[in-house]
Amino acid sequence: MPEGHTLHRLASQINRLFAGRTWRVTSPQGRFDAGAARLTGRAPERAEAHGKQLFVHLGPDIWQVHLGLYGAFSFRGDESFSGADTLGAPRTKTQTLSPEYDEAGWIVPEAPAGAVRARVHVPNGWADLRGPSKCQVLSPMQYEAVTRRLGPDPLHQPDGQIDAALAAQFQQNLARRRVSVGAALMDQAVIAGVGNIYRAESLFAEGISPDVASAVLAEEQSAALWARLTAQLRDGVAEGRIRTLRPGEERRQPQRRHWVYQHQGTPCLRCGEIIRMRELQGRRLYWCPGCQLVP
Numbered sequence: 001m002p003e004g005h006t007l008h009r010l011a012s013q014i015n016r017l018f019a020g021r022t023w024r025v026t027s028p029q030g031r032f033d034a035g036a037a038r039l040t041g042r043a044p045e046r047a048e049a050h051g052k053q054l055f056v057h058l059g060p061d062i063w064q065v066h067l068g069l070y071g072a073f074s075f076r077g078d079e080s081f082s083g084a085d086t087l088g089a090p091r092t093k094t095q096t097l098s099p100e101y102d103e104a105g106w107i108v109p110e111a112p113a114g115a116v117r118a119r120v121h122v123p124n125g126w127a128d129l130r131g132p133s134k135c136q137v138l139s140p141m142q143y144e145a146v147t148r149r150l151g152p153d154p155l156h157q158p159d160g161q162i163d164a165a166l167a168a169q170f171q172q173n174l175a176r177r178r179v180s181v182g183a184a185l186m187d188q189a190v191i192a193g194v195g196n197i198y199r200a201e202s203l204f205a206e207g208i209s210p211d212v213a214s215a216v217l218a219e220e221q222s223a224a225l226w227a228r229l230t231a232q233l234r235d236g237v238a239e240g241r242i243r244t245l246r247p248g249e250e251r252r253q254p255q256r257r258h259w260v261y262q263h264q265g266t267p268c269l270r271c272g273e274i275i276r277m278r279e280l281q282g283r284r285l286y287w288c289p290g291c292q293l294v295p
């Protein structure tokens with residue numbers, strides 16, 4: 001599942017390519033016909049990500065997209081329409097296109113391939129949304145209700161800074177949960193944008209066992225965890241992928257990007273203990289029993 005860094009890149013790309021421009025919106029697959037009719041012919045003002053959710057604001061309406069496990073946007077257009085080809089679940093790259101334009105000067109898009117829930121189109125390109133777990137138009141009240149249930153997003157902090165209020169909110173959310181910290185980090189009401197990889201890698205980096213009760217984490221530990229997740233998510237936005245091993249830390253494994261995620265059964269790069277994996281609430285949890293001791 002795409003984690004928060006992907007959604008923030010997606011929001012930036014939508015802002016760059018679509019904000020302030022009148023777009024056409026369709027639902028080639030038909031499942032978003034009513035929503036598309038409401039959004040088409042208008043100009044999106046801005047897109048924002050909150051955790052794993054994307055919100056595109058158009059006047060009072062808000063287009064909400066949750067990519068879920070399989071969702072992705074793919075972007076196509078002429079040379080002036082630049083950016084990532086796809087953002088979301090991995091998809092095959094389609095061929096570069098030799099653009100054609102209609103009489104109004106709008107690029108003629110390729111026929112939709114597969115189940116395209118929504119297509120947004122501007123004169124120099126278009127984007128196709130496939131496989132989202134949520135795609136709907138919200139009223140301001142509904143938007144307010146959805147975002148109120150989301151925990152703080154570390155990527156909502158000013159560049160290079162820690163927002164003390166958001167960090168405190170995270171700490172209070174952890175303190176109120178009666179689950180392990182490993183389970184709490186996956187709860188989008190505790191912290192928005194963290195998925196399986198950031199959970200494993202942030203707890204490893206801070207030497208916190210995923211089995212520690214969320215409510216008993218010391219204040220310094222939750223502050224350190226917030227700062228760690230902030231740094232890791234920012235790196236993810238900058239690099240376009242999750243890479244928690246920094247240059248020089250790969251130890252003769254140049255392709256390796258993570259300390260523990262998907263490295264079960266192999267020795268920990270830091271302490272040599274064997275990395276473990278088990279299921280927790282249907283998702284795989286990875287940790288090093290040597291570095292992440294239960295106190």
Ligand SMILES: [Zn+2]
Pocket residue numbers: 268269270271272273288289290291292
């Ligand atoms: Zn270790």
